[in-house]
Amino acid sequence: MVQKKRPIHKSVREYGQGIIGGLLFSFPMLFTMEVWWAGFSATPLQLLLLIVTTYMLLLGYNRYAGMRAETSWRSILIDSVEEMGIGLVLSFVVLFLLNRIRLEGMTIDEMLGKTILEAMAVSIGVSIGTAQLGVNSENDKDNGKKPEELTAEPRQASWWSDKSSLLALSFCGAIIVGGNIAPTEEVILLAIESEPYHILLLSILSVVLSLIAIYYSVLNGPEKHNHKSKLFNVAFDTCLSYLVALVASAMCLWFFGRFQNVSFYVAVSQCIVLGVIATLGASAGRLLIK
Structure with a gap:
C-alpha cells in the first residue's frame, strides 16, 4: 500500500479505506458462530492452505484491480503482505471486543485458529476497500504525466x-x-x-x-x-x-x-x-x- 516518497496523508487515507473495506466485507463472518467453531477446530494444515490461498488471491486482485495498476510486482507482493497483516490485527481486535477471544482461559491454538480464519476474509476486504473506496486513485495515476499521455487510449490487453x-x-x-x-x-x-x-x-x-x-x-x-x-x-x-x-x-x-x-x-x-x-x-x- 505504501510506496517510496508517498505523502503520509495519502498512506493514512489508504489504510483507512482498507480498514473500512475489510470490516464491510467481513462483518458477517466475524459475527457467525459456525466460523468461530471452524477456527477452533481447524488443523494447522488447513490454516496453512488458507493463508497460501488467500495470499494468491490478494496477488491476483492487486495485480489486476489494485489501486495502482502500473505498480511493480515487488510492490504487489508487499501490499499483499500488508493487507494480510491488517486483516490479522482487525480480526483479533474485533473478536476480542466480541469476547470470542479471551486472554485468560483460552489456548494459543484456539486464538490463532479463530484469528487466522477470520483474517483471511478481512484481508480480501482490505484489498478491495483500499482499491475501490477511494476516489484519489485516478489522481495518483495522473500525477506527473503529460497531457498527451493522459488523453492517449490505454493499450488493449491480450486475450490471456x-x-x-x-x-x-x-x-x-x-x-x-x-x-x-x-x-x-x-x-x-x-x-x-x-x-x-x-x-x-x-x-x-x-x-x-x-x-x-x-x-x-x-x-x-x-x-x-x-x-x-x-x-x-x-x-x-x-x-x-x-x-x-x-x-x-x-x-x-x-x-x-x-x-x-x-x-x-x-x-x-x-x-x-x-x-x-x-x-x-x-x-x-x-x-x-x-
Missing part, C-alpha cells in the same frame, strides 16, 4: 491477460461473498431437502445471473471487438465465472467440513446451492469490484 484478470477477480468475488454463507447450516439443509429439479433450476439461475453480469461487462464494455467475438467472450466468460463459483463453493464447504458424512449427491447439491450466491460474487466481481 484479460482472462487471467477475470479468473482472479472471479475467485476473489466468489470467496468473499460465498464464504459468508458456506459455514451456515442453511446450505446443507437446503441441499438435503431440495428435490433434483430444485437443484437443476438453481444451477440454471446461477448461469442466468452470471450471463447478465458478464453481458453488461463485456458487450457494453469499451473493448473494440466485432459482434461475434463479443458473443463468444460473453459465453466463455459466463461458463468460466460459473465454474469458478462452483470451485470456490467446493473449497469453502470443504474447509468448513460440510462434505463429511454426506453422500456425493448432497455434496454436489451443496456446491450448487452455495453456487447461486458465489456466482454473484464471481460474475459481479468483474462488473462491480473491478
Whole structure:
C-alpha cells in the first residue's frame, strides 16, 4: 500500500479505506458462530492452505484491480503482505471486543485458529476497500504525466491477460461473498431437502445471473471487438465465472467440513446451492469490484 516518497496523508487515507473495506466485507463472518467453531477446530494444515490461498488471491486482485495498476510486482507482493497483516490485527481486535477471544482461559491454538480464519476474509476486504473506496486513485495515476499521455487510449490487453484478470477477480468475488454463507447450516439443509429439479433450476439461475453480469461487462464494455467475438467472450466468460463459483463453493464447504458424512449427491447439491450466491460474487466481481 505504501510506496517510496508517498505523502503520509495519502498512506493514512489508504489504510483507512482498507480498514473500512475489510470490516464491510467481513462483518458477517466475524459475527457467525459456525466460523468461530471452524477456527477452533481447524488443523494447522488447513490454516496453512488458507493463508497460501488467500495470499494468491490478494496477488491476483492487486495485480489486476489494485489501486495502482502500473505498480511493480515487488510492490504487489508487499501490499499483499500488508493487507494480510491488517486483516490479522482487525480480526483479533474485533473478536476480542466480541469476547470470542479471551486472554485468560483460552489456548494459543484456539486464538490463532479463530484469528487466522477470520483474517483471511478481512484481508480480501482490505484489498478491495483500499482499491475501490477511494476516489484519489485516478489522481495518483495522473500525477506527473503529460497531457498527451493522459488523453492517449490505454493499450488493449491480450486475450490471456484479460482472462487471467477475470479468473482472479472471479475467485476473489466468489470467496468473499460465498464464504459468508458456506459455514451456515442453511446450505446443507437446503441441499438435503431440495428435490433434483430444485437443484437443476438453481444451477440454471446461477448461469442466468452470471450471463447478465458478464453481458453488461463485456458487450457494453469499451473493448473494440466485432459482434461475434463479443458473443463468444460473453459465453466463455459466463461458463468460466460459473465454474469458478462452483470451485470456490467446493473449497469453502470443504474447509468448513460440510462434505463429511454426506453422500456425493448432497455434496454436489451443496456446491450448487452455495453456487447461486458465489456466482454473484464471481460474475459481479468483474462488473462491480473491478
